[in-house]
Amino acid sequence: MVCAGTGCVSCGSFKIKEALEKEIKAKGLAEEVQVVATGCNGFCERGPIVMVQPDGIFYQLLKLEDVPHLVEEHLLKGRPVKSLMYVPPAEKAPVPKMKDIEFFKHQRLIVLRNRGRIDPEKIEEYIAFDGYEAMGKALSGMTPAEIVDEITFSGLRGRGGAGFPTGKKWAICAKEKASPKYLICNGDEGDPGAFMDRSVLEADPHAVLEGMVIGAKAIGASKGFIYIRHEYPLALKRMEIAIRQARDNGLLGEDILGTGFNFDLEIVQGAGAFVSGEETALIASVEGHIAMPRQRPPYPAHKGLWGHPTVINNVETWATVPNIIRRGSDWFQALGTDTSKGTKIFSLVGKIANTGLVEVPMGITLREIVFGIGGGIPDNRDFKAVQIGGPSGGCLPAKMLDLPVDYESLTAAGAMMGSGGMIVMDDKTCMVDVAKYFLNFLQDESCGKCVSCREGTQRMYEIVKGITEGKGQESDLDLLEELASVCKDASMCALGQTAGNPVLTTLRYFRHEYEAHILDKRCPAGVCKALIRYVVLAEKCTGCQSCKKACPNDCIKGTLKDVHLIDQSRCIKCGACKEACKFEAIEEQREEAIQVI
Amino acid sequence: MITFRMNGLDVQAEEGSTILDAAKFYGLAIPTLCHHEGLTEFGGCRLCVVEIGEGLRTKLVSSCTYPVEEGLVVRTDSARVWKSRRMMIELMLAMAPGSKVLQDLASKYGVTKVRFTPRNEECVLCGLCTRICAEQMDAKAIGFQQRGHKRKISTPFDMRSEVCRLCGACMYVCPACQLRCQGPQAETALCNGCLTMAPSCLEHYDDLQCWMYDAGRCGTCVQEKKS
Amino acid sequence: MAGKTKLRIQDLAKIREKTKSLMTIRESEGRARVTVHMGTCGIAAGARDIMDALLEEISKANLQDVIVTTSGCAGLCNAEPMITIELKNQPPVKYGHLTPDKMRKIFVKHILGGQMATDLVLAVGSETVY
Numbered sequence: 001m002v003c004a005g006t007g008c009v010s011c012g013s014f015k016i017k018e019a020l021e022k023e024i025k026a027k028g029l030a031e032e033v034q035v036v037a038t039g040c041n042g043f044c045e046r047g048p049i050v051m052v053q054p055d056g057i058f059y060q061l062l063k064l065e066d067v068p069h070l071v072e073e074h075l076l077k078g079r080p081v082k083s084l085m086y087v088p089p090a091e092k093a094p095v096p097k098m099k100d101i102e103f104f105k106h107q108r109l110i111v112l113r114n115r116g117r118i119d120p121e122k123i124e125e126y127i128a129f130d131g132y133e134a135m136g137k138a139l140s141g142m143t144p145a146e147i148v149d150e151i152t153f154s155g156l157r158g159r160g161g162a163g164f165p166t167g168k169k170w171a172i173c174a175k176e177k178a179s180p181k182y183l184i185c186n187g188d189e190g191d192p193g194a195f196m197d198r199s200v201l202e203a204d205p206h207a208v209l210e211g212m213v214i215g216a217k218a219i220g221a222s223k224g225f226i227y228i229r230h231e232y233p234l235a236l237k238r239m240e241i242a243i244r245q246a247r248d249n250g251l252l253g254e255d256i257l258g259t260g261f262n263f264d265l266e267i268v269q270g271a272g273a274f275v276s277g278e279e280t281a282l283i284a285s286v287e288g289h290i291a292m293p294r295q296r297p298p299y300p301a302h303k304g305l306w307g308h309p310t311v312i313n314n315v316e317t318w319a320t321v322p323n324i325i326r327r328g329s330d331w332f333q334a335l336g337t338d339t340s341k342g343t344k345i346f347s348l349v350g351k352i353a354n355t356g357l358v359e360v361p362m363g364i365t366l367r368e369i370v371f372g373i374g375g376g377i378p379d380n381r382d383f384k385a386v387q388i389g390g391p392s393g394g395c396l397p398a399k400m401l402d403l404p405v406d407y408e409s410l411t412a413a414g415a416m417m418g419s420g421g422m423i424v425m426d427d428k429t430c431m432v433d434v435a436k437y438f439l440n441f442l443q444d445e446s447c448g449k450c451v452s453c454r455e456g457t458q459r460m461y462e463i464v465k466g467i468t469e470g471k472g473q474e475s476d477l478d479l480l481e482e483l484a485s486v487c488k489d490a491s492m493c494a495l496g497q498t499a500g501n502p503v504l505t506t507l508r509y510f511r512h513e514y515e516a517h518i519l520d521k522r523c524p525a526g527v528c529k530a531l532i533r534y535v536v537l538a539e540k541c542t543g544c545q546s547c548k549k550a551c552p553n554d555c556i557k558g559t560l561k562d563v564h565l566i567d568q569s570r571c572i573k574c575g576a577c578k579e580a581c582k583f584e585a586i587e588e589q590r591e592e593a594i595q596v597i
Numbered sequence: 598m599i600t601f602r603m604n605g606l607d608v609q610a611e612e613g614s615t616i617l618d619a620a621k622f623y624g625l626a627i628p629t630l631c632h633h634e635g636l637t638e639f640g641g642c643r644l645c646v647v648e649i650g651e652g653l654r655t656k657l658v659s660s661c662t663y664p665v666e667e668g669l670v671v672r673t674d675s676a677r678v679w680k681s682r683r684m685m686i687e688l689m690l691a692m693a694p695g696s697k698v699l700q701d702l703a704s705k706y707g708v709t710k711v712r713f714t715p716r717n718e719e720c721v722l723c724g725l726c727t728r729i730c731a732e733q734m735d736a737k738a739i740g741f742q743q744r745g746h747k748r749k750i751s752t753p754f755d756m757r758s759e760v761c762r763l764c765g766a767c768m769y770v771c772p773a774c775q776l777r778c779q780g781p782q783a784e785t786a787l788c789n790g791c792l793t794m795a796p797s798c799l800e801h802y803d804d805l806q807c808w809m810y811d812a813g814r815c816g817t818c819v820q821e822k823k824s
Numbered sequence: 825m826a827g828k829t830k831l832r833i834q835d836l837a838k839i840r841e842k843t844k845s846l847m848t849i850r851e852s853e854g855r856a857r858v859t860v861h862m863g864t865c866g867i868a869a870g871a872r873d874i875m876d877a878l879l880e881e882i883s884k885a886n887l888q889d890v891i892v893t894t895s896g897c898a899g900l901c902n903a904e905p906m907i908t909i910e911l912k913n914q915p916p917v918k919y920g921h922l923t924p925d926k927m928r929k930i931f932v933k934h935i936l937g938g939q940m941a942t943d944l945v946l947a948v949g950s951e952t953v954y
Contacts, residue, residue, distance in 0.1 A: 098949030128843035203896020250830030295662035356901040448748035455688035
């Protein structure tokens with residue numbers, strides 16, 4: 001292939017092409033070797049360039065007199081000519097290697113092990129990387145009790161948020177005598193900013209299927225349901241295809257792998273509620289009722305779907321199971337801390353350089369995740385907080401950066417592992433505004449049964465909203481704390497029981513911000529519009545009238561060449577005046593010093 | 598029979614009964630609102646919460662829905678329970694200050710301030726009306742709509758119900774409608790607490806449209822006429 | 825794999841070997857294997873346009889020996905759209921922050937030319953599977 005880009009042509013590549021064709025004909029190779037002109041490949045300084053395929057050899061800086069030698073040696077005798085080949089110089093900026101990149105090198109892939117390397121719509125590619133091997137082992141060579149034991153010894157804890165020991169849950173259900181028994185996969189993933197489960201369902205659906213078949217053998221279930229939220233159309237599509245392909249190949253349904261074991265799966269679509277991620281609400285939803293939680297006990301492992309023993313686990317938990325069965329509980333135990341074994345996937349988002357999905361061993365510190373893997377805060381801003389666990393979790397400040405990530409440490413700090421959402425915030429984030437955001441989410445998503453949760457979230461939202469609008473009073477903080485703690489205590493399900501967390505953690509670590517909003521009527525991060533004042537600096541104002549023209553609400557008074565004044569009572573804080581001013585004479589003031597008109 | 602401990606006493610109850618059943622039997626007063634003898638348990642008002650467990654691992658649960666367990670330790674009137682109960686009453690009063698049932702509860706449990714802006718919704722979403730309609734009257738004419746702060750009780754799609762037999766059971770059982778109260782500032786002899794409930798249909802029809810003239814504010818028929 | 829065949833455990837091992845060799849450029853007869861990452865993050869960032877550009881270039885150059893496949897999210901979502909190119913006997917190379925134009929450049933330089941487009945490379949090599 002002869003490069004016929006402008007650069008190479010100007011170096012004489014057409015002549016090279018002619019010479020090549022002539023020489024090839026002369027040596028009788030015209031039948032086997034084709035000379036083709038291609039477009040520019042960007043390597044213009046090394047032209048004329050010839051590439052020989054399929055050998056992948058790149059010749060550069062060719063001269064006419066090189067051609068006969070090249071044809072003789074390489075094309076006829078099959079010996080590439082080293083002296084004419086391109087040798088990359090010692091790179092000034094070396095090409096980055098995967099094993100050196102911070103984002104990738106600290107990760108330990110278990111659940112995400114097939115990431116980027118298989119087509120999820122081809123079952124054979126899943127099998128190519130040891131897929132369904134664990135299922136074969138479990139169905140043909142292990143008793144249900146042995147499977148339960150292996151999961152128990154591994155120390156696997158539910159990855160949906162609560163962290164209940166998976167083996168224990170399976171053991172309880174396995175003991176139940178009622179029949180039939182069911183399995184459910186919780187793919188409702190409602191936390192804002194979390195997309196771990198979506199990624200597993202889209203990229204590696206068979207991992208979940210395999211885990212569920214193994215679980216079915218362990219507890220004696222005959223039917224399973226995969227609950228995927230309606231907002232994940234790609235996940236729904238890929239799971240449908242995966243189930244169909246598994247059934248077609250005898251890996252699901254009757255007589256799986258010829259072992260005589262029967263188990264089938266059905267997909268159930270969610271209807272758009274965050275609360276249906278709560279296990280009893282999810283069961284109600286599968287049964288066709290409104291997604292409202294009910295009192296436990298009895299727990300689903302005893303009486304779940306339609307009153308039958310049911311094991312519900314999160315997508316990530318199910319996808320971990322085949323790895324444990326295939327590699328052994330000892331292998332899994334080797335990662336993590338004493339109480340939290342294995343890895344956890346986090347969706348690292350927010351004000352961070354590298355956003356994406358990270359699978360890390362339990363026990364890694366927040367600092368390593370944020371500043372190592374995450375690459376730190378962009379735009380040279382400072383780290384302020386990291387929100388872990390979604391609306392049920394909490395915001396941890398800089399002083400907690402050396403906290404190891406495991407269930408107990410996070411709960412003790414006032415946050416929660418949750419499903420794995422990790423939102424990083426910088427110094428331009430207002431923590432009161434963050435609390436307001438989550439409370440708004442919760443007041444919308446509360447199912448509405450319990451007064452403590454429904455009214456509690458609404459009233460907490462009202463109060464925090466008032467604080468961001470400058471209407472806060474000193475008594476508000478105590479009232480907020482009381483509301484949050486009662487909401488936690490008296491509510492029936494985990495949504496309500498954790499609904500107070502956004503308020504409680506921000507009060508615990510960022511009380512000074514609340515106080516600034518209430519007592520000083522200012523927002524330190526400069527976010528809460530009502531507490532910002534735009535002010536004209538008299539010494540810089542030239543009276544050019546640009547701000548006056550830009551103002552959409554007629555707030556600025558002033559004549560040509562006179563210092564202008566902003567009427568604070570009319571100002572809507574849009575900032576258009578500041579943008580219009582070419583003399584930097586308009587300032588966003590957050591201090592108490594106010595010019596009163 | 599299941600044996601467990603309530604307020605320091607060793608008590609017994611039949612398997613399948615709730616903590617509330619046992620407490621009633623032993624004469625321990627636990628306040629309720631959304632509980633009704635003839636209806637299934639709902640567990641929404643959270644007034645009946647009790648503290649179970651020991652040491653650091655105690656938690657509050659609604660006694661009307663929690664089944665008795667062997668060896669359970671229950672405290673019906675701990676400080677934590679009272680703090681929650683008072684807040685529930687306060688929150689519900691802010692929704693329906695005109696309810697005598699709630700005002701009486703406030704007096705009984707020492708709720709002396711309501712720190713929230715009253716919303717005057719006249720409904721605390723306790724669900725008694727929906728349950729009596731479904732379970733005792735076999736009509737299922739009304740139910741919960743939406744969730745969270747948009748939750749309300751109405752007929753399907755806010756349309757006039759074809760199955761409502763106008764029996765009035767919903768009003769009978771409603772804690773906000775049952776007994777009206779003008780509140781602690783009654784200055785005239787005339788209470789007029791119920792005056793807020795005037796039927797709206799007479800502005801649009803020549804005849805009264807329903808038997809529910811006592812509480813015909815829902816305006817369902819009026820909405821239909823408009824549309 | 826079309827059709828319905830009921831597999832047995834020993835079949836799994838056979839499929840594994842066969843598919844693995846088809847997927848690895850080392851043993852098969854392809855020139856390159858290109859994976860366009862199409863998780864929701866990739867698609868939202870424009871991966872379908874990248875795929876279209878790639879297929880167009882392959883068709884224009886009349887190449888018969890390039891394997892094009894897709895996968896789910898590759899992990900570093902803010903670098904999407906991303907592709908991974910694997911040439912014979914060479915470690916896989918990831919490109920990120922792609923546009924159809926960059927895709928075409930990479931096609932000529934890397935797939936046709938066999939040389940990495942170093943200014944666009946995100947990383948060389950594979951992730952560590954634990």
